[in-house]
Amino acid sequence: MNPLILDNAAGVTASPVLVALDFATADAALAFATRLDPAECRLKVGKELFTAAGPQLVEQLAARGFQVFLDLKFHDIPNTVAQACKMAADLGVWMVNVHASGGRRMMSAAADALAHCSQPPLLIAVTVLTSMEAADLAEIGITVSPHEQVLRLAQLTRDSGLDGVVCSAQEASELKSLLGQDFKLVTPGIRLADSAADDQRRVMTPVAALEAGADYLVIGRPITRAEDPLGVLSDINADIRAWQQARG
């Protein structure tokens, strides 16, 4: 364990990296997780893995000491989303999310439901997917820029009582100034200087994202598909520590 990236008080990692465990089977995900140390990262379970492996896998990862972000992006009527969030809390996840475009009543219902849980996870909302650019929004009738739409949905999310948003790091600096330091910014679309963007459109490197104000970095393929995933994670954490030390 590297003491520099441990939050000693809480006994959990202080690394902002959330590794996206986008695998097709529980076996593949667990084999990968076995190589990881909960002191070096948190884990994200999304739709592919959850659909394949279900709640049991989430509990297994939590039992191995990982803080788990359950990234199912709930989007439904308020009652359904509120109940789904409660189920996620019962699984012991650290963070859960909904889609901000579900609106204020849906988000408030989710926040209210979690407020009654004994150990509520952080509740955040997806603003505009990091895979989307202006042309994608235009096709679904949203004529403002992704940036403007993110700001609008992030403000609505904060006003609905949630803990933060999923956004691209490209919006982080403005969101921090607008919504305050405590409002959490979770940023996928993280790419290393030499990695392919894949289907992502609004991307940034890990240190640039932190510099812009991101609190958590969601990183999937640049780590999971690397020839040496542990080496890549370790290099990212080393860059982050160097950046943290440089700013004092």
Ligand SMILES: O=c1ccn([C@@H]2O[C@H](COP(=O)(O)O)[C@@H](O)[C@H]2O)c(=O)[nH]1
């Ligand atoms: O706006 C969003 C919301 C969620 N994601 C998820 O993050 C990871 C990113 O994986 P990469 O391989 O690093 O692209 C993936 O699980 C997405 O479902 C996102 O990318 N953008």
